[in-house]
Amino acid sequence: MSKDSHTEEKIKIAAKRVFIQKGFSGCTSREIAKEAGTNVALVNYYFRSKNQLFVLIYQSVTEEFLLSMVDVFSSNITLKEKINKLVDREFEFLAKHPEIPMFVINEMSRNKNAGIEPQGILSQLGRSGIFEETLEAQKNGIMRKLDLSSIIMLVMANCQHPFMARLLNQQLNNLSDEEYSAHLVKYKEVVKEMLLNYLFIQKD
Amino acid sequence: MSKDSHTEEKIKIAAKRVFIQKGFSGCTSREIAKEAGTNVALVNYYFRSKNQLFVLIYQSVTEEFLLSMVDVFSSNITLKEKINKLVDREFEFLAKHPEIPMFVINEMSRNKNAGIEPQGILSQLGRSGIFEETLEAQKNGIMRKLDLSSIIMLVMANCQHPFMARLLNQQLNNLSDEEYSAHLVKYKEVVKEMLLNYLFIQKD
DNA sequence: AGAGATTTTAAACAATTGTTTAAAACAAAA
């Protein structure tokens, strides 16, 4: 029992790493097996097929990715602090898992027809009350009148893109890995200042 | 002579479409051949190998992608108008070629070791004088003091991400293709307002 | 220790991959 779940878990961990880095089409079952320290047959013994293993990984990663945002909305702080915290959380999450947005988006488009969709997030977002809270803040003149989808898109773009386009940005601005990581720390504050300035009405 | 370049061109066009949509690992030589209305042998007859054809496409697409930004900087308008125009151009370009950023970034990371890099862009950016113009505007108190790399990143993130993460955004906000396209038209103005408000000091 | 189940291994499978070959079809020039 300890041995079996050991191997199964090793394969899952290896598959997650390899799938995220190279995508479904960019890797082979044997590569995953080797990364897990086993052979191909065991991959299919535990997960039936490359595709079934992929779906398992994809769903958990997508959920992890989306939930890392949503739970901020449920905390008991002001809307402005929520946006602030959301940016912090996103940068923190993406510093640890920088390839996840590209992975999720790539595989979403590869499976355009098939329906491996995360269902719970939209309803969870609804239940958080963020919708009503935004409308309230806009009615009170605290927040700029903007649909929630635009707000979400602004936050996601400014948080995710620096990690998604890391190589492109490094090349365009001639930055080493270390320089870019250091740059991101300051850049996060830029993003915060810009977003909060724009989204919320300053009263002086 | 008219027949040969006809077939060669058909293959190039098909390859560009297929590579951009599915990536190098996501498609086969035979798929490209079929898309071009020919057979596999002709693909290698004209381009020697799948990889050589890919490099050809990748380089031209990357150049097209990067040059679509740079040339705005050379025009004879104020810096604020340049940013404004840049956002317009980017949204226009990306509306026509929404998959190009993902393609370029994906293949950049797949070829991390190999060096298929666009050289001319950095020097062209230098020659445009945008560097000095930015410093000047910042010295004059017109523009917020921010390194050029952060400015470029802000513009790219807010322009590219809406197209790169289209499927994700649609699902998160429950929008159809048409609704999302319509949303982008208004969203562009949001991006412009936010960027210009943040980057330039308002004097009233 | 031994029966019964589970896990691991090595080998094989058919299908698909990128690439090459050799002959056919075609075009251009004499």
Added chain:
DNA sequence: TTTTGTTTTAAACAATTGTTTAAAATCTCT
């Protein structure tokens, strides 16, 4: 028309793919 070079086709190649098989090894439980 015949010759020469180019383009196209169909078939084959070896390597790699996802997947399966069947035997070996290991574990579980009495």
